[in-house]
Amino acid sequence: MSDHTTKRSNVDAVIVGAGFAGMYQLHTLRELGLSTRVIEAGSDVGGTWYWNRYPGARCDVESMSYSYSFSPELEQEWTWEEKYPPQPEILKYAQHVADRFDLRRDITFDTRVSRAVYDEEARRWSVSTDTGETISARFLIMATGCLSRPKAPEIPGAERFEGAIYHTGTWPHEGVDFSGMRVGVIGTGSSGIQSIPVIAEQARELTVFQRTPNYSMPAHNRPLEEEEVAEMKANYREWREKQRMSGFGVPVPLPTQSALEATQEERDATYQRGWDAGSLTELITSFTDTLTDREANETAAEFIRGRIREIVDDPEVAEALSPRSYPMGTKRPCLDTNYYQTFNEAHVELVNLRETPLMEITPKGVRTSDQEREFDAIVFATGFDAMTGALLAVDIRGEGGRSLRDKWAEGPRTYLGLMIAGFPNLFTITGPSSPSVLSNMMVSIEQHVEWITDCIAHMRENDLRTIDPTVEAEDAWVSHVEMVGDATLYPQTDSWYMGANVPGKPRVFMAYIGGVGVYREKCDEVVANGYEGFAFHPSPAA
Numbered sequence: 326m327s328d329h330t331t332k333r334s335n336v337d338a339v340i341v342g343a344g345f346a347g348m349y350q351l352h353t354l355r356e357l358g359l360s361t362r363v364i365e366a367g368s369d370v371g372g373t374w375y376w377n378r379y380p381g382a383r384c385d386v387e388s389m390s391y392s393y394s395f396s397p398e399l400e401q402e403w404t405w406e407e408k409y410p411p412q413p414e415i416l417k418y419a420q421h422v423a424d425r426f427d428l429r430r431d432i433t434f435d436t437r438v439s440r441a442v443y444d445e446e447a448r449r450w451s452v453s454t455d456t457g458e459t460i461s462a463r464f465l466i467m468a469t470g471c472l473s474r475p476k477a478p479e480i481p482g483a484e485r486f487e488g489a490i491y492h493t494g495t496w497p498h499e500g501v502d503f504s505g506m507r508v509g510v511i512g513t514g515s516s517g518i519q520s521i522p523v524i525a526e527q528a529r530e531l532t533v534f535q536r537t538p539n540y541s542m543p544a545h546n547r548p549l550e551e552e553e554v555a556e557m558k559a560n561y562r563e564w565r566e567k568q569r570m571s572g573f574g575v576p577v578p579l580p581t582q583s584a585l586e587a588t589q590e591e592r593d594a595t596y597q598r599g600w601d602a603g604s605l606t607e608l609i610t611s612f613t614d615t616l617t618d619r620e621a622n623e624t625a626a627e628f629i630r631g632r633i634r635e636i637v638d639d640p641e642v643a644e645a646l647s648p649r650s651y652p653m654g655t656k657r658p659c660l661d662t663n664y665y666q667t668f669n670e671a672h673v674e675l676v677n678l679r680e681t682p683l684m685e686i687t688p689k690g691v692r693t694s695d696q697e698r699e700f701d702a703i704v705f706a707t708g709f710d711a712m713t714g715a716l717l718a719v720d721i722r723g724e725g726g727r728s729l730r731d732k733w734a735e736g737p738r739t740y741l742g743l744m745i746a747g748f749p750n751l752f753t754i755t756g757p758s759s760p761s762v763l764s765n766m767m768v769s770i771e772q773h774v775e776w777i778t779d780c781i782a783h784m785r786e787n788d789l790r791t792i793d794p795t796v797e798a799e800d801a802w803v804s805h806v807e808m809v810g811d812a813t814l815y816p817q818t819d820s821w822y823m824g825a826n827v828p829g830k831p832r833v834f835m836a837y838i839g840g841v842g843v844y845r846e847k848c849d850e851v852v853a854n855g856y857e858g859f860a861f862h863p864s865p866a867a
C-alpha cells in the first residue's frame with residue numbers, strides 16, 4: 326500500500342497514526358490545503374480495530390453513536406448491523422472511510438515514527454521513522470492512540486514457552502483456532518471479559534488467571550432493526566449535538582437524586598434498568614453521587630455482585646468474581662456476552678491470583694505459587710501502557726532539546742490535553758488531561774481534530790508561525806484536572822487511568838472527568854478569548 330503513497334519529505338504536517346483520529350485529521354488538513362503525511366505502524370487504517378482482532382472484540386458504545394459525525398453523507402450511506410458492532414464491522418467502516426475520502430494515498434503504512442526533534446531555528450519538526458526516512462514538517466500531530474501500546478504481564482519465562490502466546494492487542498490477522506486446546510488466559514479487563522466466553526466455546530480446557538475482578542454487565546447485543554436505523558438517520562443532527570454536550574459522549578438523562586436518599590427498591594429498580602438496557606453510562610450515572618461517594622457507589626457495586634451470585638452456580642467462584650476492593654466505575658467497567666455464565670462450564674477454571682500469585686511462565690505452561698498448569702496456548706489479555714505509552718515510545722525533543730520523557734517523568738503535563746509547553750506546533754489528539762478515554766472516543770476525537778484544524782487555519786490567516794501553550798496555562802490546567810479528579814472516587818483505585826498497571830509509572834489521574842460538554846465549552850472559550858493560555862510567534866517578514 327505504501328507504494329501508492331506520495332512520499333514527500335517536506336510537508337506542512339505529519340500525523341502519526343491512522344486510527345479514527347489520524348484519518349479524520351488527514352481529511353480536515355487536506356481540505357485546508359495543507360500537504361500532509363500520515364505515518365502508521367500497521368498495514369492498514371483502523372488503529373485499535375486493526376490491531377485488536379481477538380475473539381469477541383467489539384465496541385461497547387452503540388454503533389450509531391460510535392461513528393463519525395462530520396459527514397452527513399457518510400452517516401446516511403453507512404448502515405450498522407449490530408447494536409454493539411464487532412471488530413470486523415468497525416474495521417470495515419474505517420476502510421470504507423479511507424476509500425470514500427481517498428485517504429490512503431497520503432498514508433505510509435508499515436512504518437513507525439521513532440523520533441521527532443524540534444529545530445528551533447527553522448521552527449520545524451524533524452520526524453524520523455524506523456525505515457530510515459526523515460520528514461520535515463511544520464506541524465506534528467500525534468494521533469497515536471490512548472490504548473495502542475500493549476503491555477505484557479510482568480512475569481518471567483514467556484520466551485521459553487513451547488506453545489503459542491498471543492496478546493489481545495496484537496492478534497494474528499488469520500485468527501486462532503483453539504479447538505481441542507488447553508488455553509490459559511491472563512487478565513480479566515474488557516479484553517479478557519470479551520474473549521473468555523468465545524475462547525471457552527472452542528477450547529478443551531480453559532483456565533482464567535484473575536488478579537482483580539471487574540464489574541461487568543450483559544451487553545444484550547442484537548441486530549439493529551431497520552426502523553431504529555431509519556429513525557436515527559432521520560434525527561442524526563439532533564443526536565450528535567446531544568452527544569457533544571453530554572458528560573461521557575453518550576446522551577443519558579442526568580441524575581437528580583443521591584443514591585443514599587433513594588430507597589433500596591428505588592435503587593434496585595434504577596440499577597436493573599441500566600442492567601437490562603446493557604448501558605454502562607446509565608449505570609455509572611444512575612445517581613448524582615455514584616462516582617463521588619463510596620457509600621453511594623457501594624449500592625451499585627452490591628447490585629452487580631448480587632447479579633453475579635445469581636448467575637454463577639458455585640458460590641466460591643461467584644465470590645472470587647465479585648469486585649470488592651475498589652468502587653464500581655473507577656476501573657473501566659465492561660459489557661459482556663455470557664461472561665459470568667462461562668464459569669459454570671465444567672472445562673473452565675478460575676484461578677484467583679490474589680490467593681496464588683503468578684510466578685513464571687514455564688516451557689509447558691504457567692506456574693502460580695501453588696502449582697504448574699500446562700497449556701497449548703496462552704493469551705495475554707493484560708492491557709496497555711495507556712495514555713502516555715505510545716507518545717513516550719517516540720523520542721520527542723522540544724525546545725532546548727528537552728525530551729518529553731524528562732518533562733513527563735512525574736506524570737503527563739499538557740494544556741487541555743491538546744498541547745505541551747516547550748513543544749511548539751505539536752498537538753496530541755485525545756492527549757492526557759482531556760476527556761478521551763472517559764468518553765465515547767469518537768466524540769472526543771472529532772472535537773480535538775476540529776479544534777486543531779481551526780487553530781491551524783487561524784495561524785494561517787494571521788501569519789503566525791508557531792503556537793505553544795504557556796507554562797502558567799499548562800500548570801493551571803493540570804491543577805484543575807487534578808482537582809476535578811480528586812472530587813471523584815477515581816484516584817482511589819489502582820487502574821490504568823492512574824498509570825497503576827505499569828510498574829514504575831507515576832501515579833496520576835490521566836483523564837479529565839469534567840465531562841465532554843463542559844470541556845468543549847472550555848476549549849471554545851479559550852479560542853473566543855484569543856487563544857487564551859497560548860503564545861504565538863509571527864512568521865518572519867517575507
Ligand code: FAD
Pocket residue numbers: 341342343344345346347364365366367371372373374375377382383384385386391436437438439468469470471472473516715718719754755764765766767770
Ligand atoms: P488508535 O485507534 O489507537 O490508533 C492509533 C494508531 O497509531 C495505531 O494504528 C498505531 O499503530 C499508530 N501508532 C502509534 N504509535 C505510532 C508510531 N510511533 N508510529 C506510527 N504509528 C503509530 N473507545 C470507545 O469510545 N468505545 C469503545 O467501546 C472502545 N472499545 C475499545 C476496545 C478495545 C479493544 C480497545 C483497545 C480500545 C477501545 N476503545 C473504545 C478506545 C479506542 O482506542 C478509541 O475508541 C479509538 O479507536 C482510538 O482511535 P485513535 O485513532 O485515537 O487511536
Ligand code: NAP
Pocket residue numbers: 383384385386472477478479480493511512513514515516517519535536537657659660678683706707708709762821826
Ligand atoms: P485492562 O483493562 O488493563 O486489563 C488488563 C487485565 O490484565 C487486568 O485484569 C489486569 O489485572 C491483568 N493483568 C495485567 N498485568 C498482570 C500481571 N502481571 N499479572 C496478572 N494479571 C495482570 O486491559 P484491557 O482488557 O485490554 O482493556 C484496556 C482498555 O481498552 C479497557 O479498559 C477499555 O477502555 C478498552 N477496551 C474496551 C473494550 C470494549 O468493551 N469496548 C474491550 C477491550 C478493551 P489488574 O486489574 O489486577 O491490574
